[in-house]
Amino acid sequence: MAELEITSISKSFGTVEVLRDVNLKIRSGEFVVFVGPSGCGKSTLLRMITGLETESSGDIHIDGKRVNEVDPAKRGTAMVFQSYALYPHMTVAENMGFGLKMAGEPKNVIREKVAQAAGILRLEQLLDRRPGQLSGGQKQRVAIGRAIVRNPKVFLFDEPLSNLDAELRVQMRAELIDLHRRLGATMIYVTHDQVEAMTLADRIVVMHGGVVQQYGRPLDLYDDPDNRFVAGFIGSPKMNFLDAAVNEVGSDHVTLGNIGGSGRTLRLPFRGFDASVKQVVLGVRPEHVSLGSGGPDELPVTVSFAEELGDVTYIHGKLPAGNPLIIRSDKGRHDGQDTCAVTLDSHGLRLFDAAGRRLRESRT
Incomplete structure (x- = not known):
């Protein structure tokens, strides 16, 4: 050694x-x-x-x-x-x-x-x-x-x-x-x-x-x-990347708008967000995207195809702005619908600026 x-x-x-x-x-x-x-x-x-x-x-x-x-x-x-x-x-x-x-x-x-x-x-x-x-x-x-x-x-x-x-x-x-x-x-x-x-x-x-x-x-x-x-x-399937606008910056949060061109907003806990950043890329892995029931805060997805692998199904779709989205579902077979609605787990979200740099919370 x-x-x-x-x-x-x-x-x-x-x-x-x-x-x-x-x-x-x-x-x-x-x-x-x-x-x-x-x-x-x-x-x-x-x-x-x-x-x-x-x-x-x-x-x-x-x-x-x-x-x-x-x-x-x-x-x-x-x-x-x-x-x-x-x-x-x-x-x-x-x-x-x-x-x-x-x-x-x-x-x-x-x-x-x-x-x-x-x-x-x-x-x-x-x-x-x-x-x-x-x-x-x-x-x-x-x-x-x-x-x-x-x-x-x-x-x-x-x-x-x-x-x-x-x-x-x-x-x-x-x-x-x-x-x-x-x-x-x-x-x-x-x-x-x-x-x-x-x-x-x-x-x-x-x-x-x-x-x-x-x-x-x-x-x-x-x-x-x-x-x-x-x-x-790193990761298979890879992380999803969704374009979003910065609507509001608070001392302990940031509100993102028009996520993936959907018109939906999302409020995230985030300390020390750089207020000069106006556009971000939201990163979320397939296991942190869940199928919803069409509520007002959920993101609409057009389904392209589904990979049914037995123990898990990966649903491939697109958001209104064209951002591809992969959803992991442990519920078995996909029902074949052309559209679905999804929610994002805020604990699994990562933010990046336009140059691809990670935006991190302040430690203070």
């Missing part, structure tokens, strides 16, 4: 800035997930940690030691890639021990470490097989085993499950959680799948445009996003 500290890291390819002033501290034994859309810089950051990419500026420390100029093989990291990169002519045992063989380790040490890793990953019966005789999940476990035998300070995973089918991805996620629990190792995992991030991570780094948008525990990011990007990226 090792602590990892990233200080003011930036990376440019010519005039294109890929990462900008990234600062992170990853505690020893943590499972941290870098998540964000394609092109946000998460894989580039991972490659800089292991030494496959050089930084334009900033420092990387592993276990208190600056490693910017340290050779990748000597940084104490091991990387598992999206492609399995197994040698087809070698057995599972040979693939797992190849790195140790190239490092000059004695054969008996290689056999011992391969056997230990195979036991952890339940590969004991497959050690004499070649990659062509393995399933996708088994190949991925071999790739992980190749990293385990090196006994690294930090494990790095670059979208390792993206080539697997949906059912196998769920199974492998459970196996990675169990592996982390048993090894107690520091692990950094890159994915664009926020469900994967929420499932695996002790803490999540949300990235966008080469900038860290927020860093924290999964449910903290879900319940308390710093900006509209994080609010929309």
Whole structure:
């Protein structure tokens, strides 16, 4: 196990800035997930940690030691890639021990470490097989085993499950959680799948445009996003965003009008609201939108379609101004009506300004 500290890291390819002033501290034994859309810089950051990419500026420390100029093989990291990169002519045992063989380790040490890793990953019966005789999940476990035998300070995973089918991805996620629990190792995992991030991570780094948008525990990011990007990226289905006008600002409340073009108003408890803000975006998750009975304060919704998933139904619709709205219903099947009315749970509402910044209540 090792602590990892990233200080003011930036990376440019010519005039294109890929990462900008990234600062992170990853505690020893943590499972941290870098998540964000394609092109946000998460894989580039991972490659800089292991030494496959050089930084334009900033420092990387592993276990208190600056490693910017340290050779990748000597940084104490091991990387598992999206492609399995197994040698087809070698057995599972040979693939797992190849790195140790190239490092000059004695054969008996290689056999011992391969056997230990195979036991952890339940590969004991497959050690004499070649990659062509393995399933996708088994190949991925071999790739992980190749990293385990090196006994690294930090494990790095670059979208390792993206080539697997949906059912196998769920199974492998459970196996990675169990592996982390048993090894107690520091692990950094890159994915664009926020469900994967929420499932695996002790803490999540949300990235966008080469900038860290927020860093924290999964449910903290879900319940308390710093900006509209994080609010929309974390959560499945994603958060609803409704345009609204600011009608009145009080010392302990704000009244919003014409929510989603509906003409309806909503009074929210809110201390210290910035009176200069005239237009806001109201964020609300599907579980905080409830089907109503058509009362005067409810919002009218035109229903587009419904996803009936058995234990829950997601109703997709639009408000008068065209804002899409997803409603979670636990009442079973949708009745097929073209319109419905909804109420918003005020405790689940989040406010953002026009630039996407979170508007927070005053602490005083």
